[in-house]
């Protein structure tokens with residue numbers, strides 16, 4: 001295969017497993033010797049990453065790039081929408097903040113946006129990669145929006161990609177949603193669909209055979225060549241899911257002393273909760289997202305995550321009683337951590353003189369540290385490698401540790417160190433800090449010692465852990481999907 005080829009994964013809706021399907025196919029094609037890249041023209045998510053050039057991109061695309069053994073680059077996701085209030089989103093184009101708009105205005109720009117997506121594809125993807133695996137968004141059957149679409153059939157059309165449709169059987173209605181999606185499309189789009197996959201199945205897939213036969217016949221009767229490509233079982237892979245907390249929810253607390261319990265405070269504009277994915281590799285850690293003050297208190301560690309709107313999220317925490325409750329818990333010696341927006345909350349005050357996040361001018365923080373934060377127009381987006389200098393608090397022995405990660409923020413705080421720590425509270429602007437295995441393992445060891453749990457000597461490599469999970473995903477796909485047919489679709493046979 002010499003010429004550039006592409007294939008697109010679309011879903012019958014959100015959360016059908018498109019992101020992982022793309023990641024798995026990326027790994028398979030890469031394993032088979034093709035230089036492969038993911039591509040998602042437009043994504044809406046508050047979990048973002050910063051690439052080697054300091055450009056912002058979606059985390060979903062990052063895991064797919066990693067699965068393809070490629071360095072994640074913003075050109076793989078040229079448009080990123082980050083909702084910052086109920087109606088508006090910050091629009092990131094080619095990795096940089098372009099403007100903030102409401103949905104209507106956004107759609108009215110669709111011509112320019114299509115050009116941006118296509119240029120990124122032509123200039124970076126087509127010329128450098130053997131295969132591109134494209135990801136759609138939501139459902140292609142949003143027929144009211146077809147003319148503006150640049151992520152599903154609109155994109156497939158621009159780069160002439162064959163499409164595989166994925167349906168989620170776990171939520172029910174999978175055959176209706178596959179058939180309905182296909183039939184609601186206009187003829188030209190419908191013809192792009194070359195196959196379908198049933199995802200998240202629990203049980204004996206032989207039971208589905210009669211339905212698959214009926215669907216086959218129906219497609220044939222319509223003159224369509226849409227092949228059944230396989231049923232994927234529900235899999236418990238520990239790969240980060242960009243928009244979903246569902247996998248976290250399964251690992252609930254245990255009062256049992258053998259576990260370290262972590263509460264992540266869930267806010268409305270929580271961002272970068274992928275920061276906590278790294279905890280999944282520790283079998284003795286249980287992590288949950290907490291919304292109600294009453295659910296706080298029996299954990300070992302409380303974490304405040306990033307936020308796309310720190311001030312309104314903080315105001316909301318005050319209204320929900322979480323603010324007071326956490327202050328109490330701090331007095332009782334609870335370990336408290338703040339990341340980025342969370343860091344800003346733990347300081348004394350936050351100012352937004354230019355109203356970049358909301359119309360609230362200033363607000364009081366937790367006052368656990370005496371720094372203050374002011375929002376400015378310049379958004380810092382960069383990968384960082386920092387050596388820690390700490391003189392006090394639970395992390396005082398962590399001086400000289402090297403940590404890698406990335407920063408994405410508009411707020412500037414009045415202190416200057418990569419991690420700040422006092423007593424049992426620490427905060428940092430560095431996203432991905434827990435991906436630093438030595439840092440994380442030694443931090444968890446502090447808690448293990450306090451709880452008389454066995455310390456873990458072994459330092460896992462988070463990269464090795466992720467690699468294994470990507471391999472498992474590829475194996476699962478190879479086992480359950482008709483890869484021969486998928487290659488034929490790719491080759492346009």
Ligand SMILES: NC(=O)CC[C@H](N)C(=O)O
Pocket residue numbers: 271272305306307308309310339340341342408409410411412
């Ligand atoms: N990633 C974040 O948590 C960002 C925090 C805050 N909204 C800022 O821009 O400074």
